[in-house]
Amino acid sequence: xxxxxxxxxxxxxxxxxxxxxxxxxxxxxxxxxxxxxxxxxxxxxxxxxxxxxxxxxxxxxxxxxxxxxxxxxxxxxxxxxxxxxxxxxxxxxxxxxxxxxxxxxxxxxxxxxxxxxx
Numbered sequence: 001x002x003x004x005x006x007x008x009x010x011x012x013x014x015x016x017x018x019x020x021x022x023x024x025x026x027x028x029x030x031x032x033x034x035x036x037x038x039x040x041x042x043x044x045x046x047x048x049x050x051x052x053x054x055x056x057x058x059x060x061x062x063x064x065x066x067x068x069x070x071x072x073x074x075x076x077x078x079x080x081x082x083x084x085x086x087x088x089x090x091x092x093x094x095x096x097x098x099x100x101x102x103x104x105x106x107x108x109x110x111x112x113x114x115x116x117x118x
Contacts, residue, residue: 003040008085008106020087032064039082059103074103083110
C-alpha cells in the first residue's frame with residue numbers, strides 16, 4: 001500500500017506544518033523531510049520514525065530525532081493519505097495535551113470540510 005503525504009490547511013489557508021518546518025534549522029528540516037519520505041515509501045515503517053499515539057483516536061506522530069532534540073509532527077489517516085496537522089519540539093516524555101487537542105481539532109475540521117466539498 002502506497003501512502004501519500006498531505007499538509008493540512010486551515011479554512012483560511014494557513015498551513016501549520018509548513019510554518020513549523022520553516023521555523024527549523026535547515027538540517028533538522030532535511031531530516032524531517034527524509035522521515036516523511038520513509039513514511040511514503042516504506043511498507044513497514046520503523047516505530048522510531050512513525051507511531052500511533054496510545055489512548056488517542058487515530059492520531060499518529062512522525063518522529064524526528066536530531067542530536068539531543070526530539071521533534072514531532074502529528075497526523076492522521078484519510079484512507080492512504082497521511083494528513084500532517086502540525087509540529088512541535090518535544091521537551092517532555094509525554095506529548096503535551098495542548099498539542100494532542102490541536103491535532104484532534106484539525107482532524108475534525110479536515111473531515112467536516114472534506115465532506116462538505118464532496
